[in-house]
Amino acid sequence: MSRVIDSILIPTDDSEGAIAGAKYGIALASRTDADVHVLSVVEAGGETDDLDDGSLSTLEENAQEATETVAKLTREFDEELDVTTTVERGTPFQSIREYAHRRDIDVIAIGTKGRSGLERVLLGSVTENVLRTVRTPVLAVPPDADVAAIDDVAFDDVLLPTDGSDGAAIAAEWGIALATLLDSMVHSVYSVDTNAFGGAQDPSELLDALERRGEGALETVRERARSADVSVSGSIANGAPATVITEYATDNDVDLIVMGTHGRTGIGQWFLGSVTENVVRQTEVPVLCVPVSAASP
Known part of the structure; x- marks a missing residue:
């Protein structure tokens, strides 16, 4: 485009x-x-x-x-x-x-x-x-x-949730491109859902592995933002993804959330990812939902 x-x-x-x-x-x-x-x-x-x-x-x-x-x-x-x-x-x-x-x-x-x-x-x-x-x-x-x-509509602070998936990467492209145009600050958050831990692996080892994965996903967003000369911050939080995203948006006065319609659990274009759906249902902040089939900005 x-x-x-x-x-x-x-x-x-x-x-x-x-x-x-x-x-x-x-x-x-x-x-x-x-x-x-x-x-x-x-x-x-x-x-x-x-x-x-x-x-x-x-x-x-x-x-x-x-x-x-x-x-x-x-x-x-x-x-x-x-x-x-x-x-x-x-x-x-x-x-x-x-x-x-x-x-x-x-x-x-x-x-x-x-x-x-x-x-x-x-x-x-x-x-x-x-x-x-x-x-x-x-x-x-x-x-x-x-x-x-x-x-009164503001786009000063944009939140890009990430789980390292292709859907999140496409959404990040859109979010960073918009932030460039709108002169926005980019926030990125990765949620570690400790409620999903099972008994087959030591919880501390699994937590460390998920946090490492989260740091990698956040660094990808940081690199893209820095290459676009966009201010960016990133953080890892523990909890259910939809809850982490909505609470982060509220606590940090986010003006816009940009996220993919499918993350790691997405199964097809005709289905809305459960995390995205729950965020849209729960948040008081506008959400730009980017499908995996969206053209790159």
Whole structure:
């Protein structure tokens, strides 16, 4: 790519969660000079099959208004950004995925709760399906990350969790490239999950081995960051990976987490890694989820 991000897709249903995602997407687009695409999907099938043309037209008008709300936010914040609005009928996550593929979108910015979101610990079904199926990095924005104004969005501190896997390496490439563009400080953390120890090996020996592996994984991130002239720190922590990551982000006032959708336990493109899913569910910080199939920045 000539830039890390040339285009950002912002799906919207005009919910508070969607607007939270839009604010971060707009801020990122402004900082990277990316084109903005705003998409609202009128769900086809199910209850909508029984609606008459007038009712469907009303839904489409509401969807158009939702896209115009985000477009207005974008233009008011940065009038130089190019904005495209689109309304489609279909299954929301499939339409988002297909639009991103068709338009060669670089990042999808989406709130983790839409109109069907119930509790903070539950991922919105559309967001979850997008995360599970797209080949494009997804900026997942939780409700607690919402800001009063787009000016309040910060990318000063970026956290790159690592487990030494290929997925983590791809995410680190994206995170460091973004940090270069955004003038961010990079943090990296490796978690040693002592709860996973079995009785077949001396715990102290296993701990030493895992810590050595962690130092190697962290040094790889450090080397990449230093070669990009990006400030970087790294640390090893004991505990379940999702807990370590979310607590580190909170304790260190991290603005963005960048992590792969698959780590050492990932089994395929169509599945969201359990650590990533738990981080997205639990954190109050936006998470850029980078699939293993994402193009290198």
